[in-house]
Amino acid sequence: MSSTQPACAAQNLTKVFGLGEQPVVAVDDVSVAIERGSFTAIMGPSGSGKSTLMHCMAGLDRPTSGDVFVGGDNIARLPERAVTRVRRDRIGFVFQSFNLLPTLTAEQNITLPLELAGRKVEKALLGQLTASLGLSDRLRHRPSQLSGGQQQRVAVARALIGNPEVVFADEPTGALDQRTGAALLGYLQRQAREHGQTIIMVTHDPAAAAYADRALMLLDGRLVDDIPDPTAESVFALVNAVVL
Numbered sequence: 210m211s212s213t214q215p216a217c218a219a220q221n222l223t224k225v226f227g228l229g230e231q232p233v234v235a236v237d238d239v240s241v242a243i244e245r246g247s248f249t250a251i252m253g254p255s256g257s258g259k260s261t262l263m264h265c266m267a268g269l270d271r272p273t274s275g276d277v278f279v280g281g282d283n284i285a286r287l288p289e290r291a292v293t294r295v296r297r298d299r300i301g302f303v304f305q306s307f308n309l310l311p312t313l314t315a316e317q318n319i320t321l322p323l324e325l326a327g328r329k330v331e332k333a334l335l336g337q338l339t340a341s342l343g344l345s346d347r348l349r350h351r352p353s354q355l356s357g358g359q360q361q362r363v364a365v366a367r368a369l370i371g372n373p374e375v376v377f378a379d380e381p382t383g384a385l386d387q388r389t390g391a392a393l394l395g396y397l398q399r400q401a402r403e404h405g406q407t408i409i410m411v412t413h414d415p416a417a418a419a420y421a422d423r424a425l426m427l428l429d430g431r432l433v434d435d436i437p438d439p440t441a442e443s444v445f446a447l448v449n450a451v452v453l
């Protein structure tokens with residue numbers, strides 16, 4: 210595999226919902242390549258297509274047309290079973306609402322995707338990951354016994370434990386207070402900078418986007434801006450320009 214190959218990419222990706230009388234073009238001919246080890250924020254007003262774009266790129270939804278690459282594989286052209294395998298083995302996903310199973314402990318939630326995939330849990334990696342997320346003394350707790358920030362960190366550990374090529378995060382700080390959110394964003398930033406993890410995050414918050422190396426701006430399903438090294442100020446100005 211070439212080192213210059215993007216971690217993932219969309220090419221002329223279009224997603225239309227409701228192909229009947231009133232179709233909604235949620236994503237409209239978006240092409241973007243995501244560099245390995247980069248931290249990318251996807252921004253845009255409500256309804257601009259952020260989640261739909263991310264779901265298509267993560268193999269959770271199928272584009273209506275266009276291509277989606279994970280490494281060298283075009284998952285838009287793969288049969289569903291093969292897409293499921295790519296999603297399971299090569300992609301991590303952090304949901305805004307955490308999506309933890311209430312009857313499992315934190316540790317069981319973290320390792321569940323590996324167990325389902327029949328992969329071995331590397332105890333050393335589990336220990337290191339949970340320690341770096343400050344979860345070592347919470348591993349036997351169930352989600353209801355954890356704070357929102359701790360639950361979100363369990364969800365992040367679950368997304369990272371399989372050492373995925375790309376981690377997608379949908380508003381990962383949406384349910385957290387500012388300080389807890391900032392700590393999580395700092396952690397994601399270090400994962401990209403120090404460990405070469407590729408991370409793509411949807412956020413509404415310019416301050417959150419400032420942790421990223423790049424901010425993509427969507428408007429009405431189209432990619433309208435691509436900002437390198439975003440700052441809270443530059444993103445805030447752009448968000449205002451787009452929304453007003």
Ligand SMILES: Nc1ncnc2c1ncn2[C@@H]1O[C@H](COP(=O)(O)OP(=O)(O)OP(=O)(O)O)[C@@H](O)[C@H]1O
Pocket residue numbers: 226227233234235253254255256257258259260261262
């Ligand atoms: N399953 C669906 N069926 C029909 N329309 C949908 C579906 N999912 C999304 N849409 C529409 O597609 C457009 C883009 O939605 P999407 O959720 O991707 O936007 P978003 O930018 O993530 O919004 P938000 O910031 O509010 O979460 C919206 O007009 C939405 O109503």
